[in-house]
Amino acid sequence: MSWLAALAIIGPLAAYADSPGVAAHKSAIASAYPLASQAGQEILAQGGNAFDAAVAVSAALAVVEPSSSGLGGGGFYLLHRQSDGFETMVDAREKAPGAASRDMYLDKAGNPIPNASTDGALAAAIPGEPAAFEYLALRFGKLPLKQSLQPAIRLARNGFPLYARLQGGIRFKRDLLLRSPAAAKVFLTGNGGVPEIGAIIKQPNLAATLEAIADQGAKGFYTGRVAQDLVAGARAGGGIWTLADLAAYKVVERKPLAGEYRGARIVSAPPPSSGGVALLDALNILSGFDLHAVDSATRKHLIIEAMRRAYRDRALYLGDPDFVRMPIPLLISPDYAAGQRASIRPDRAMPSDLLPGIEPRAVGMQTTHFSVLDARGNLVAATITINLFFGCGYMAANTGVLLNDEMDDFSIKAATPNAFGLVGDEANEIAPNKRPLSSMTPSFVRTSKGLMIIGTPGGSRIISMVLLGTLDYLNGMSAADIVKDPRYHHQYLPDEVEYESGALAESEISQLKEKGQTLKEGRGRWGNMQVVTWDFASGKVEAASDPRGEGAGLVY
Ligand code: DON
Numbered sequence: 001m002s003w004l005a006a007l008a009i010i011g012p013l014a015a016y017a018d019s020p021g022v023a024a025h026k027s028a029i030a031s032a033y034p035l036a037s038q039a040g041q042e043i044l045a046q047g048g049n050a051f052d053a054a055v056a057v058s059a060a061l062a063v064v065e066p067s068s069s070g071l072g073g074g075g076f077y078l079l080h081r082q083s084d085g086f087e088t089m090v091d092a093r094e095k096a097p098g099a100a101s102r103d104m105y106l107d108k109a110g111n112p113i114p115n116a117s118t119d120g121a122l123a124a125a126i127p128g129e130p131a132a133f134e135y136l137a138l139r140f141g142k143l144p145l146k147q148s149l150q151p152a153i154r155l156a157r158n159g160f161p162l163y164a165r166l167q168g169g170i171r172f173k174r175d176l177l178l179r180s181p182a183a184a185k186v187f188l189t190g191n192g193g194v195p196e197i198g199a200i201i202k203q204p205n206l207a208a209t210l211e212a213i214a215d216q217g218a219k220g221f222y223t224g225r226v227a228q229d230l231v232a233g234a235r236a237g238g239g240i241w242t243l244a245d246l247a248a249y250k251v252v253e254r255k256p257l258a259g260e261y262r263g264a265r266i267v268s269a270p271p272p273s274s275g276g277v278a279l280l281d282a283l284n285i286l287s288g289f290d291l292h293a294v295d296s297a298t299r300k301h302l303i304i305e306a307m308r309r310a311y312r313d314r315a316l317y318l319g320d321p322d323f324v325r326m327p328i329p330l331l332i333s334p335d336y337a338a339g340q341r342a343s344i345r346p347d348r349a350m351p352s353d354l355l356p357g358i359e360p361r362a363v364g365m366q367t368t369h370f371s372v373l374d375a376r377g378n379l380v381a382a383t384i385t386i387n388l389f390f391g392c393g394y395m396a397a398n399t400g401v402l403l404n405d406e407m408d409d410f411s412i413k414a415a416t417p418n419a420f421g422l423v424g425d426e427a428n429e430i431a432p433n434k435r436p437l438s439s440m441t442p443s444f445v446r447t448s449k450g451l452m453i454i455g456t457p458g459g460s461r462i463i464s465m466v467l468l469g470t471l472d473y474l475n476g477m478s479a480a481d482i483v484k485d486p487r488y489h490h491q492y493l494p495d496e497v498e499y500e501s502g503a504l505a506e507s508e509i510s511q512l513k514e515k516g517q518t519l520k521e522g523r524g525r526w527g528n529m530q531v532v533t534w535d536f537a538s539g540k541v542e543a544a545s546d547p548r549g550e551g552a553g554l555v556y
Contacts, residue, residue, distance in 0.1 A: 025377075026555050028543035029053060030479075030530035031370035032068065032457075034552035035160055036060040037545075039151035040372060041554055043143065050378035051079065051140035052148045055133050057370050058384055059152030059210060062129070063203060064160050066187075066402055067169040067389045068368040068457065071209060071221065073404040074128030075384025076269050078256060078442040079140060082377035089442075090135055091252045092128030092384075093272050093435040094406040098248075099240040100125075102430045105412040117412050118419055119176055121239030123392040123405035125436065129384060130213050130221035131251045138217075149214040156210060156400070159202035162195050165550060169366075169389045170194050176393030180237065183395035183402060206400025222246045226399055233396020234403060248433075254321070259332055261287055264474055268443040268466075269383075270328070271321045275441025277331050278310040278463045283470065284337030285309060285344070291471075297511035298346050300504065303471070304490045304497050304517060305344045307464050308352060311492035314463075319427030320435040326427065349516035352495035367457030369442065371532040373541060381442035383455045383462070388419060409436035420459035423493055441466040445473055450536050452479070456529035456546070461498075464489040465527050473533070479544035479553070483529045498522045 027050075029040040039060035040053035048056070054077060062070035069075060077090040105116040117123050137145045162170075170177065170187050171194045177183045178192055186203055189195050212220030220226060227246045234241040256267045257276035261283040268276030285306040291299050317326050330336050343350060367385035372378075385404070392405035411424030418424075420439070428437040439462045442455040452473045456465050465487055472482045486503035490496070496518040504512065509519060528549040533542045543553030 025375065025534060025539040026541045027375045028373045028532045028541045028553065028555045029057065029370065030532050030543040030545050030551065030553035031057050031061065032368045032528050032530065032545070032549050032551040033061065033064050034550075035064045035155060036370070037552040037554045039155070040370075041556060042151050043148050044374060046143065046147065048143045048148060049141060049376065050372040050374035050380045051136050052143045053372050053374065054370070054380040054382055055136050055141065055145065055148040056151055057372065058129060058382065059133065059149050060155055061368050061370070061384070063152050063155040063206060065166065065368055066203075067166060068366050068386065069129070069384040070386050070391070070402055071130050071206070072124070072127050072391060072401040073384060073386030074406065075132070075382060076273055076438070076440050076442055077132055077136060078267065078269060078381040078444065080267070080379035080444060081140065082379075087256050087267055089254045089256050089269055090132050091254050091272065091435070092132035093438060094125035094128050094404055095249060096125050096407065096410070096430055096432055096434050096436070097240050097245045098242060098432045100407070100430050100432050104430060105407070110413070112412055112416055117408040117410070118388055118392065118405045120179070120392055121234045121237030121394045121403055123407050124234060124239055124241070124394070124403035125406040126241065126245045126249050127404065128249060128251060131218045131249055133213060134218040135251045145217060146214045149210050153207050153210045153214065156203040156207035159200035162197055162199045162201055163550060164197060167194060167197055173390045173393055177390060180394040182233070182397045183390070183393060186395065186400070187390075203400045205398055209399050209401055222249055229398045230396045230401060233394075233399060236397070237394040237403070239403070252322075257328070257332060259283065261470070262474060264445055264447045266443060266445050266470065269441055271318055271326060271437070272435040273438040273440050274314040274318045275439055275463050275466065276443070277318060277328060278314050279441055279443065279467055279470070280332040281313055281337060281340075282306040282310040282467050284332065284334050285341050287334070288338060288341045294346065295511075296505070297508040300488065300508060301349070301512055301515050301517065302344065302346065303467070304488065304512075305350065307467065307490040308350070308492050309340045310463070311460075311490070312352070315423050315492060316425060317427055319424075319437050323431060323434045324427040347515055351516070352492050367440070367459070368528065369455035369457060369530045371453035371455065371530050371543070373453060373532045373534055379444055379451070379453050381444060381453045381455050383440035383442045383457070385440065385457070406436055409438060417493075421494060422460045422491065439463050443470070445470050447474070451534050452482075453532040454482075454529065456527045458527040460491050461487070461489045461526055464491070465529060469529060469531065479531045479533045479542035482531050483544045483546040487527060496520050500525050
């Protein structure tokens with residue numbers, strides 16, 4: 001069924017949802033930590049809409065999941081406004097500082113300086129999240145920032161009990177955090193140890209920074225006292241930020257990418273994320289196969305081959321749309337996908353053009369995603385990040401703000417893999433004020449019967465996870481089963497399929513090997529997917545948080 005036909009069917013229900021006094025369905029929030037989901041719920045209960053809730057959830061995550069996102073980072077907010085169907089993406093991706101340069105992470109011989117783009121303030125790009133708060137509140141929300149930021153301010157001031165995953169992150173990054181006195185003060189004990197589970201983590205400086213934003217909007221962060229402290233802090237930590245960089249930061253509204261897959265409409269993130277392009281490219285390739293007519297090993301093989309080709313395009317073509325020209329309409333066109341599909345053999349893996357010795361490092365749950373549906377049918381899919389666990393590990397004194405290490409998402413040298421083993425080329429090389437290419441893939445999937453709001457952290461694997469989640473949803477799986485489903489992944493280079501234990505049956509493993517796929521069982525599990533689904537006919541709403549994490553899906 002076409003998208004228009006689907007719209008015609010859901011039209012009357014949408015109108016019903018908007019009738020005064022009629023609650024056609026419940027609201028739902030799925031986020032990576034219960035206190036953040038509750039912060040969103042509190043704001044919805046005060047009359048806020050999904051966009052106000054998105055501000056509240058993001059700000060609360062900055063406090064209670066400070067390892068994954070925060071005021072010192074950025075992200076993408078994919079929005080659907082029910083009253084007029086308007087869809088947009090608020091691009092709050094960080095930007096390279098004005099003094100950044102193409103080879104800034106290379107030594108004189110042209111070799112990457114170890115960890116320079118991940119650890120310490122030189123790795124930090126200019127944050128976008130605080131600008132997104134103001135933009136969301138003013139343009140789409142109903143409540144003032146002063147109200148939406150209250151739950152986060154309270155959590156920062158009063159503290160919250162340390163939980164296992166955050167403690168694990170602190171232990172993992174302890175040496176890095178020790179190098180930043182302000183970060184050590186918040187996250188480590190007086191003698192530099194890792195606090196016990198249940199220890200109350202209070203962040204008074206972060207509360208004050210949130211209050212400055214609550215009182216003055218984005219200006220409270222990008223100018224004045226906070227900006228001065230941020231710049232002084234970044235420079236003390238070896239960074240190159242200037243007051244002018246902060247003052248110049250603006251979010252950009254970008255038209256989401258949309259495509260169709262077997263009657264479903266997929267809406268996803270455009271560049272500077274690679275997510276939407278790669279997701280639509282892979283789905284277009286798969287649309288020419290009958291995935292139900294083949295055995296499970298062949299089905300997985302075909303999905304892997306689609307991933308391989310979509311990630312290749314990511315590496316070759318994509319970057320910040322304000323800096324590079326990209327053949328996006330071509331990359332997401334069915335004709336292009338048909339060409340790619342022609343090179344896929346159901347019985348044989350096609351080797352990627354091998355580059356020697358590329359090994360992706362283990363990916364944790366840095367970055368965070370949340371999904372919101374309000375009772376009027378407004379939707380938010382937001383993936384926000386400071387990149388690796390605790391970003392660059394550096395907190396600017398007096399601000400409570402951990403700086404990101406998003407500069408590592410640039411290609412610091414052609415064909416040199418980043419922390420996620422991703423390679424890139426000129427399109428994603430560093431330039432002043434440019435946004436690094438992202439894999440974050442906040443998405444909506446809509447059919448005639450219902451819709452799904454989906455996203456996850458996981459670095460390069462985000463795109464393949466959202467692809468698998470989309471296929472699962474279209475196969476009729478529930479939100480709870482979608483977030484649980486074991487994952488497998490191919491990203492073109494390195495040329496191997498990585499899989500979670502349980503993702504491939506023994507027989508599938510041997511058949512995939514026979515087809516020439518190189519398989520590698522991943523250590524541990526990956527991702528922290530947050531899914532909300534809404535069934536139009538029954539009004540049933542489900543919110544599910546990935547069992548790999550300890551988030552909460554709330555429906556009310
Ligand atoms: O924007 C990106 O693609 C990355 N900075 C996301 C990092 C991430 O998901 C880390 N998660 N495990």
